[in-house]
Amino acid sequence: MITGKDASVAGFAVHCRNITKTYGKGSAKVHALRGVDLDIRKGEMMIIAGPSGCGKTTFVSIISTLLEPDSGTCRVFGRDVFHFSKEQKILYRRQTIGFVFQAFNLLPALTAQENAALPLLIKGVERKKAMRLAAETLRDVGLSVRHNALPSQMSGGEKQRVAVARALIHNPRLVVCDEPTSNLDHVTGQKIMELLQGLARTHGTTLLVVTHDNRIYNYADRIAHMDDGRIMDIEIIKSRDFS
Numbered sequence: 001m002i003t004g005k006d007a008s009v010a011g012f013a014v015h016c017r018n019i020t021k022t023y024g025k026g027s028a029k030v031h032a033l034r035g036v037d038l039d040i041r042k043g044e045m046m047i048i049a050g051p052s053g054c055g056k057t058t059f060v061s062i063i064s065t066l067l068e069p070d071s072g073t074c075r076v077f078g079r080d081v082f083h084f085s086k087e088q089k090i091l092y093r094r095q096t097i098g099f100v101f102q103a104f105n106l107l108p109a110l111t112a113q114e115n116a117a118l119p120l121l122i123k124g125v126e127r128k129k130a131m132r133l134a135a136e137t138l139r140d141v142g143l144s145v146r147h148n149a150l151p152s153q154m155s156g157g158e159k160q161r162v163a164v165a166r167a168l169i170h171n172p173r174l175v176v177c178d179e180p181t182s183n184l185d186h187v188t189g190q191k192i193m194e195l196l197q198g199l200a201r202t203h204g205t206t207l208l209v210v211t212h213d214n215r216i217y218n219y220a221d222r223i224a225h226m227d228d229g230r231i232m233d234i235e236i237i238k239s240r241d242f243s
């Protein structure tokens with residue numbers, strides 16, 4: 001982990017200190033995060049690993065402003081995200097972050113191309129242009145055909161490619177993936193990770209991936225191992241120069 005008095009916040013995609021979060025009250029109280037510090041460098045792929053219930057999803061939800069922390073600080077690309085207004089949070093989630101979830105979260109009534117175009121359509125991009133960019137992005141993620149298929153007509157791997165296209169179409173600086181391979185077979189999971197890694201390297205995107213699928217650990221630059229609401233260890237997988 002990069003820490004120390006001289007660490008420059010400006011060099012980091014994510015810079016978090018002492019984040020705590022509890023759920024519930026009294027005897028039902030759960031300490032989900034017990035003081036999490038983490039720095040992620042721009043362009044880095046950081047995996048957050050750890051057993052079920054250790055606080056992984058809580059942590060990424062807080063960074064993404066989907067959930068309020070109890071205490072702590074967090075700067076994402078230098079911006080103090082815990083003090084955003086409601087409107088700033090909405091814009092931050094739409095513009096800065098791309099999300100990929102295990103359950104794909106595609107809208108069932110929309111085609112692959114419409115699902116991929118969604119972030120642009122929400123942003124107000126004209127439909128024809130959004131659909132053209134969606135077709136290009138689907139090609140980038142290896143889906144050259146079946147753009148008019150509905151999610152119910154696609155395989156798990158195809159759906160996850162659409163989800164990745166949708167996460168990347170607006171060129172977010174940070175892509176947050178929660179168990180992106182857990183509903184996929186091994187080979188398809190590896191393909192999705194290669195895709196994310198390749199696209200991230202081409203565009204300099206920072207990737208934050210929550211997983212307990214140790215078969216994808218080798219795609220990370222570093223792995224933050226969590227347990228019981230804390231980061232216990234940071235493992236370096238690849239030593240790349242991020243300066």
Ligand SMILES: Nc1ncnc2c1ncn2[C@@H]1O[C@H](COP(=O)(O)OP(=O)(O)OP(=O)(O)O)[C@@H](O)[C@H]1O
Pocket residue numbers: 023024030031032050051052053054055056057058059212
């Ligand atoms: N809305 C909630 N209300 C009460 N407790 C919660 C809530 N969400 C999570 N928890 C608890 O907080 C702790 C951390 O949960 P979290 O979902 O962040 O863990 P996780 O590491 O992502 O788990 P998994 O790998 O199973 O998804 C767990 O003990 C969980 O039961």
